[in-house]
Amino acid sequence: MAVNERGRDDSDLPADPGDERIAALYREAAREEPPARIDRAIADAARGRGAAPAREAPWWLPWRMPFAVAALAVVSVSLVTLMVEEDPDRAIALQEPSPPAAGARDASAPTAALRDAPADMTPPTKTESADAEKPRRNLDARRSDAPSPSPSPAPPPTPETSARRAPAPEAARPTPATAPRQSAVPEARERPQSVAPELAVQARGPAAAPPPVPAPQAAREPQPFPAAPPAAAPTSPSRGLASDSASGPGAPLARLESQAALEERKARQSAEMQRKAGEPAAKAAPPPGRAASAPARDQVSGFGARRADIQRHVADLEHEPPAAWIERVLALRKQGRAGEADALLAELRKRHPDLVLPPELR
Amino acid sequence: MVDAGVLTLERRLPRFAPRAYWVPVMPRDDAQARDEDLMLAYRDGSAGAFDELYRRHKGALFRYLLRQCRDAGAAEELFQDVWLNLVRARASYTVTAKFTTYLYRLAHNRLIDHYRRRAPTALVSFVDDEEAPQVAAGRDIEPDVAYEARAQAKRLLALVEALPAAQREAFVLQQEAGMSIEEIAEATGVARETAKSRLRYAMAKLREGMSEWL
Numbered sequence: 001m002a003v004n005e006r007g008r009d010d011s012d013l014p015a016d017p018g019d020e021r022i023a024a025l026y027r028e029a030a031r032e033e034p035p036a037r038i039d040r041a042i043a044d045a046a047r048g049r050g051a052a053p054a055r056e057a058p059w060w061l062p063w064r065m066p067f068a069v070a071a072l073a074v075v076s077v078s079l080v081t082l083m084v085e086e087d088p089d090r091a092i093a094l095q096e097p098s099p100p101a102a103g104a105r106d107a108s109a110p111t112a113a114l115r116d117a118p119a120d121m122t123p124p125t126k127t128e129s130a131d132a133e134k135p136r137r138n139l140d141a142r143r144s145d146a147p148s149p150s151p152s153p154a155p156p157p158t159p160e161t162s163a164r165r166a167p168a169p170e171a172a173r174p175t176p177a178t179a180p181r182q183s184a185v186p187e188a189r190e191r192p193q194s195v196a197p198e199l200a201v202q203a204r205g206p207a208a209a210p211p212p213v214p215a216p217q218a219a220r221e222p223q224p225f226p227a228a229p230p231a232a233a234p235t236s237p238s239r240g241l242a243s244d245s246a247s248g249p250g251a252p253l254a255r256l257e258s259q260a261a262l263e264e265r266k267a268r269q270s271a272e273m274q275r276k277a278g279e280p281a282a283k284a285a286p287p288p289g290r291a292a293s294a295p296a297r298d299q300v301s302g303f304g305a306r307r308a309d310i311q312r313h314v315a316d317l318e319h320e321p322p323a324a325w326i327e328r329v330l331a332l333r334k335q336g337r338a339g340e341a342d343a344l345l346a347e348l349r350k351r352h353p354d355l356v357l358p359p360e361l362r
Numbered sequence: 363m364v365d366a367g368v369l370t371l372e373r374r375l376p377r378f379a380p381r382a383y384w385v386p387v388m389p390r391d392d393a394q395a396r397d398e399d400l401m402l403a404y405r406d407g408s409a410g411a412f413d414e415l416y417r418r419h420k421g422a423l424f425r426y427l428l429r430q431c432r433d434a435g436a437a438e439e440l441f442q443d444v445w446l447n448l449v450r451a452r453a454s455y456t457v458t459a460k461f462t463t464y465l466y467r468l469a470h471n472r473l474i475d476h477y478r479r480r481a482p483t484a485l486v487s488f489v490d491d492e493e494a495p496q497v498a499a500g501r502d503i504e505p506d507v508a509y510e511a512r513a514q515a516k517r518l519l520a521l522v523e524a525l526p527a528a529q530r531e532a533f534v535l536q537q538e539a540g541m542s543i544e545e546i547a548e549a550t551g552v553a554r555e556t557a558k559s560r561l562r563y564a565m566a567k568l569r570e571g572m573s574e575w576l
Contacts (some may be wrong), residue, residue, distance in 0.1 A: 018569045019569070021575075021576050022568050029514075029516065030425050032422075042449075047448055
């Protein structure tokens with residue numbers, strides 16, 4: 001069929017004999033054709049689509065929604081697991097039901113059985129505690145600003161746990177015959193919440209014992225500076241718990257060791273930084289573990305240069321109330337040992353994050 | 363526009379009929395089938411129908427695009443695009459007009475897109491322009507051409523290229539696609555009188571330019 005024939009209904013155009021001649025000339029002149037490669041491409045496209053008129057849906061299309069839901073579930077579970085691993089106390093505090101008044105220890109069978117082990121059991125060695133708390137310590141090591149690198153599971157500074165962690169000095173002193181050698185945090189986990197006000201009162205010390213308030217309120221209140229403990233405090237059922245929360249005799253040792261490791265690492269890092277900076281003071285900075293001169297130690301900030309001194313202070317004040325720590329910090333500052341004072345203050349803040357410091361230390 | 367034959371064909375091939383139980387009704391001789399029937403057959407899966415359609419219209423469509431964009435490379439690209447658009451749109455094809463009108467409407471729209479993408483300096487006006495540059499009459503365009511017929515053809519093509527775009531389009535659609543004035547108007551989206559006027563002006567200019575040979 002010739003497509004370039006004259007239209008049928010062009011009769012209203014004026015008939016001109018020259019028009020036919022022009023049309024014939026144009027047909028002779030216009031002979032361009034598309035290239036063969038385009039013919040092939042178009043034919044392929046037409047046949048490819050003509051062979052399969054309806055495109056089938058890919059196999060995975062019906063599985064989109066189940067896959068999406070499964071992926072969401074996996075991510076959610078992973079996140080929750082990660083959160084629980086990092087902050088177990090928060091998760092436990094969220095999940096903890098209203099505790100029974102008595103017999104809470106009996107209710108939790110395995111951990112309670114472990115805790116109720118005889119008191120004359122040998123204290124946990126370093127390797128034991130390290131094995132038991134390995135994942136925990138790894139997490140703590142990752143968080144450089146973690147509250148305290150203690151071997152026992154260090155709870156985050158939630159108000160409740162910090163209130164529990166406030167030391168009750170007379171109960172915290174290790175008395176091998178009476179004090180149970182148990183970790184503070186498991187005990188605190190198992191402890192019913194009704195004990196919390198009592199603990200808070202004890203943490204502040206008997207001198208500043210306010211009337212009992214509900215546990216969350218008491219825990220949320222900023223802890224004022226506790227008074228110095230009396231020489232002898234009356235024994236009470238809750239004192240055992242307080243001594244538990246203060247930690248057993250093995251806990252300070254392990255905490256000190258992990259703290260020493262942390263300080264050593266920090267010292268290495270700071271020494272390396274100083275060395276890279278090329279400062280002459282860095283040359284004078286001794287490696288951790290080696291005695292250094294006092295001026296050089298003062299130039300190096302942080303724990304590294306004064307590790308031994310700080311360890312000595314911490315060991316001295318391990319079972320002292322925060323007031324004693326603050327007195328020591330102030331004394332060190334008066335002596336001009338500002339570095340040690342700052343390090344000690346940092347350690348105090350790690351242990352008592354909710355402690356209200358006196359104005360001169362803020 | 364749709365004649366009884368197409369309607370009969372559509373009635374014979376209900377769209378809801380399961381494909382497994384019928385074979386697309388193909389004309390016995392593709393060469394004698396109407397364009398619309400071929401397109402319907404292609405819509406229903408006949409690749410041979412498309413081949414026949416393509417054979418019929420490929421040259422005219424290519425020349426139409428070549429005259430309009432005046433660039434062989436661009437014309438090839440547009441040509442391919444138009445046919446691929448046809449292939450893609452085949453599932454929704456229904457006979458509402460002559461197939462040629464449908465095909466050249468696709469080409470016209472594609473040309474408009476092409477013009478829009480070009481540089482502003484190269485814009486082509488589809489408005490009737492009576493002040494468009496005229497090709498000088500005479501034989502001075504190709505003085506060295508040996509054969510007169512070839513000279514006449516070249517002269518005519520030069521005159522066609524010199525036409526305003528709208529007039530050129532009307533002329534090429536009439537000559538290449540064999541369209542009537544109504545079909546030109548429908549394919550280019552203008553009124554019938556506008557198409558008629560464009561065609562008349564175009565022919566007048568070409569007659570004037572070719573007056574020495576007519």
